[in-house]
Amino acid sequence: SRRYTITLLPGDGIGPEVISVAKTALQLAGSLEGIEFGFKEMPMGGAALDLTGVPLPEETLSTAQQSDAVLLGAIGGYKWDNNEKHLKPETGLLQLRKGLKVFANLRPATVLPQLVEASTLKKEVAEGVDLMVVRELTGGIYFGQPRGFSTNDNDEEVGFNTEVYAAHEIDRIARIAFETARKRHGKLCSVDKANVLEASMLWRKRVTAIASEYPDIELSHMYVDNAAMQLVRNPKQFDTIVTNNIFGDILSDEASMITGSIGMLPSASLGESGPGLFEPIHGSAPDIAGQDKANPLATVLSAAMLLKYGLGEEKAAQRIEAAVLDALNKGLRTGDIHSAGYKLVGCKEMGEEVLKSI
Amino acid sequence: SRRYTITLLPGDGIGPEVISVAKTALQLAGSLEGIEFGFKEMPMGGAALDLTGVPLPEETLSTAQQSDAVLLGAIGGYKWDNNEKHLKPETGLLQLRKGLKVFANLRPATVLPQLVEASTLKKEVAEGVDLMVVRELTGGIYFGQPRGFSTNDNDEEVGFNTEVYAAHEIDRIARIAFETARKRHGKLCSVDKANVLEASMLWRKRVTAIASEYPDIELSHMYVDNAAMQLVRNPKQFDTIVTNNIFGDILSDEASMITGSIGMLPSASLGESGPGLFEPIHGSAPDIAGQDKANPLATVLSAAMLLKYGLGEEKAAQRIEAAVLDALNKGLRTGDIHSAGYKLVGCKEMGEEVLKSI
Ligand SMILES: CC(C)[C@H](C(=O)O)[C@@H](O)C(=O)O
Ligand SMILES: CC(C)[C@H](C(=O)O)[C@@H](O)C(=O)O
Numbered sequence: 001s002r003r004y005t006i007t008l009l010p011g012d013g014i015g016p017e018v019i020s021v022a023k024t025a026l027q028l029a030g031s032l033e034g035i036e037f038g039f040k041e042m043p044m045g046g047a048a049l050d051l052t053g054v055p056l057p058e059e060t061l062s063t064a065q066q067s068d069a070v071l072l073g074a075i076g077g078y079k080w081d082n083n084e085k086h087l088k089p090e091t092g093l094l095q096l097r098k099g100l101k102v103f104a105n106l107r108p109a110t111v112l113p114q115l116v117e118a119s120t121l122k123k124e125v126a127e128g129v130d131l132m133v134v135r136e137l138t139g140g141i142y143f144g145q146p147r148g149f150s151t152n153d154n155d156e157e158v159g160f161n162t163e164v165y166a167a168h169e170i171d172r173i174a175r176i177a178f179e180t181a182r183k184r185h186g187k188l189c190s191v192d193k194a195n196v197l198e199a200s201m202l203w204r205k206r207v208t209a210i211a212s213e214y215p216d217i218e219l220s221h222m223y224v225d226n227a228a229m230q231l232v233r234n235p236k237q238f239d240t241i242v243t244n245n246i247f248g249d250i251l252s253d254e255a256s257m258i259t260g261s262i263g264m265l266p267s268a269s270l271g272e273s274g275p276g277l278f279e280p281i282h283g284s285a286p287d288i289a290g291q292d293k294a295n296p297l298a299t300v301l302s303a304a305m306l307l308k309y310g311l312g313e314e315k316a317a318q319r320i321e322a323a324v325l326d327a328l329n330k331g332l333r334t335g336d337i338h339s340a341g342y343k344l345v346g347c348k349e350m351g352e353e354v355l356k357s358i
Numbered sequence: 359s360r361r362y363t364i365t366l367l368p369g370d371g372i373g374p375e376v377i378s379v380a381k382t383a384l385q386l387a388g389s390l391e392g393i394e395f396g397f398k399e400m401p402m403g404g405a406a407l408d409l410t411g412v413p414l415p416e417e418t419l420s421t422a423q424q425s426d427a428v429l430l431g432a433i434g435g436y437k438w439d440n441n442e443k444h445l446k447p448e449t450g451l452l453q454l455r456k457g458l459k460v461f462a463n464l465r466p467a468t469v470l471p472q473l474v475e476a477s478t479l480k481k482e483v484a485e486g487v488d489l490m491v492v493r494e495l496t497g498g499i500y501f502g503q504p505r506g507f508s509t510n511d512n513d514e515e516v517g518f519n520t521e522v523y524a525a526h527e528i529d530r531i532a533r534i535a536f537e538t539a540r541k542r543h544g545k546l547c548s549v550d551k552a553n554v555l556e557a558s559m560l561w562r563k564r565v566t567a568i569a570s571e572y573p574d575i576e577l578s579h580m581y582v583d584n585a586a587m588q589l590v591r592n593p594k595q596f597d598t599i600v601t602n603n604i605f606g607d608i609l610s611d612e613a614s615m616i617t618g619s620i621g622m623l624p625s626a627s628l629g630e631s632g633p634g635l636f637e638p639i640h641g642s643a644p645d646i647a648g649q650d651k652a653n654p655l656a657t658v659l660s661a662a663m664l665l666k667y668g669l670g671e672e673k674a675a676q677r678i679e680a681a682v683l684d685a686l687n688k689g690l691r692t693g694d695i696h697s698a699g700y701k702l703v704g705c706k707e708m709g710e711e712v713l714k715s716i
Contacts, residue, residue: 085559088553120479120480120483120592121478121479122478122479122480141499141555144518147556148556149560152524154524156524156525157524157525157560158523158524158525158560159522159523159555159557159558159559159560160502160520160556160557161555161556161557162520163499163518163520163521164517164518164519165517166512166514166515166516167514167515167516168514193607195446195448196448196500197499197517197519198443198517198518199517199518199519201443202507202515202516202517203517224608225611228586228608228611229611229612229615231612232478232479232590233478233615247608250586250605250608252583253586253587254586254587254589254590254612257587257588258590
């Protein structure tokens with residue numbers, strides 16, 4: 001039987017609850033497909049700050065690096081919001097992404113027929129939305145140097161960051177995006193601000209150059225402000241979107257909210273080689289932490305992405321995906337996606353139902 | 359009678375059509391309020407490129423600087439899309455903003471009861487939306503130095519830009535935003551990415567400091583990715599939003615699309631002193647240019663903002679605003695906001711109807 005080591009990073013807030021459900025889903029789906037998992041649970045985010053004084057302890061990073069895949073719950077909370085930058089939970093997440101070299105963040109936004117009512121968009125606009133944002137994750141303004149604070153000639157305080165991309169950083173994310181589009185519906189929209197920013201002009205130039213390797217993919221370009229509009233006007237026009245780190249942060253969150261069910265959405269972050277990082281796109285939701293109210297499905301679906309993109313275990317992934325649809329079809333809903341006529345359940349009960357269906 | 363000089367910049371695409379309507383509206387509303395206008399029409403954008411080889415001729419800028427207010431139609435078109443940066447119509451617009459020192463861009467997004475159906479959002483989510491985005495317009499990554507292209511150690515091409523804010527740039531836009539919130543519903547939401555970017559950390563710090571001058575205004579902070587979500591989830595939670603140049607570009611366009619009627623939305627760009635710049639938020643729409651299909655109301659409402667914010671002529675502004683509502687109440691609709699049961703009209707007919715109502 002195949003054996004994999006998975007690093008679990010429960011993190012903060014509802015993180016531990018949803019990770020615990022996803023772990024059992026992995027175990028069960030794995031055992032039915034002849035896969036054995038060794039799990040290593042490590043502290044990260046606010047939990048790590050409280051325990052060790054840093055948001056990403058060295059041991060957590062090295063354990064993650066040595067495993068076959070990493071599953072993260074969520075990080076952050078009011079308690080650490082006013083920490084200095086190097087002591088923020090978010091900084092730990094950025095260090096983890098950089099440490100694992102996962103430069104490609106895949107964020108699907110799918111409106112399931114079962115949940116079309118959850119969207120704030122009109123039914124005819126929301127139904128059938130099925131898009132994927134491919135976000136560059138280890139470059140751009142998130143990591144660009146120089147950055148920091150200084151004083152200008154008028155003795156005023158100044159804050160600055162650098163948006164910067166080198167050709168190879170664009171080329172490799174473009175290739176992932178073209179490959180992703182090929183597995184989907186063959187359409188790729190590259191989003192930039194090439195009418196203003198030099199970094200975007202290079203982005204557009206390189207994406208256009210890489211396109212010659214993918215003659216079967218239909219490539220278009222869109223400015224980021226227009227993309228933010230088009231996602232609201234007609235999200236169905238998009239298949240695969242590729243964009244830089246900061247635009248991807250904004251647009252993938254906007255796209256996810258268009259589905260109306262961010263408690264359902266997973267993500268995968270991949271590098272050239274080495275373990276991928278898989279996490280729900282929702283946050284740590286400190287308000288409902290520990291109350292058995294969280295929706296575990298985004299993390300369960302992240303576990304499915306882990307199987308598919310991280311380990312190449314398609315069958316086990318499909319088992320989990322089917323089980324999630326099953327639980328929805330049975331009418332079970334956590335609070336975030338609940339509406340009249342459906343059965344309101346907690347995190348655990350939803351988890352048990354998914355396990356039954358696996 | 360009061361006399362003002364207005365620079366008209368029709369620009370490209372549908373620009374000339376909509377400017378011509380707005381000009382007559384200004385003349386009529388003015389004459390009824392004892393205001394006389396001297397208009398100077400100057401080339402700008404693609405039109406200026408074709409005529410003079412640059413997107414913002416010196417004479418256009420100096421005429422604009424010497425006038426009491428500037429009304430712009432729209433710029434850009436396929437023809438100039440692949441121009442080098444310094445020869446893009448957009449570059450002319452950025453030079454104009456910088457040349458007029460209009461650092462505060464006010465962009466209202468209002469869902470009129472008459473047009474609530476135009477939104478792709480469900481009626482209960484869209485109705486009553488009335489928010490104002492105050493966008494910093496002459497700083498940040500749009501203008502930050504250094505910027506450009508270089509080669510790295512691996513002999514690869516690199517593109518880079520600088521996101522940079524000095525304290526006084528944040529302070530002055532914050533004050534405009536607090537003043538704006540005071541005239542509205544007393545709530546200000548400052549949007550940044552202070553969990554990642556130093557420029558945003560300074561932004562949050564300065565906005566928080568300026569807040570002490572406005573104890574009557576309720577200030578909150580939100581990360582830009584969350585703001586992009588919240589605009590879709592529940593846009594009514596917002597009154598006034600203040601944010602930097604690039605985030606404002608994205609979020610104000612998203613907010614405008616939430617209204618479903620971007621052909622209706624005006625904007626005002628203001629400096630410490632000197633003429634303001636007023637323009638519709640829609641683009642030059644080359645596809646429908648010259649076909650009498652454009653919606654002139656965004657430009658007409660920009661003329662109203664010119665009267666109100668640019669010249670302090672509240673009464674004349676109100677005449678125009680009321681006339682626009684009148685035309686809508688009579689059931690007139692241009693193609694962009696047309697639906698069954700309403701009278702489809704062209705740009706000119708809509709303009710004539712507005713004139714009648716003034
Ligand atoms: C928490 C934050 C640093 C992070 C980001 O901006 O990348 C988050 O918003 C995300 O999208 O994963
Ligand atoms: C045309 C472009 C340079 C401009 C901007 O990005 O500011 C436009 O999108 C706007 O919002 O006015």
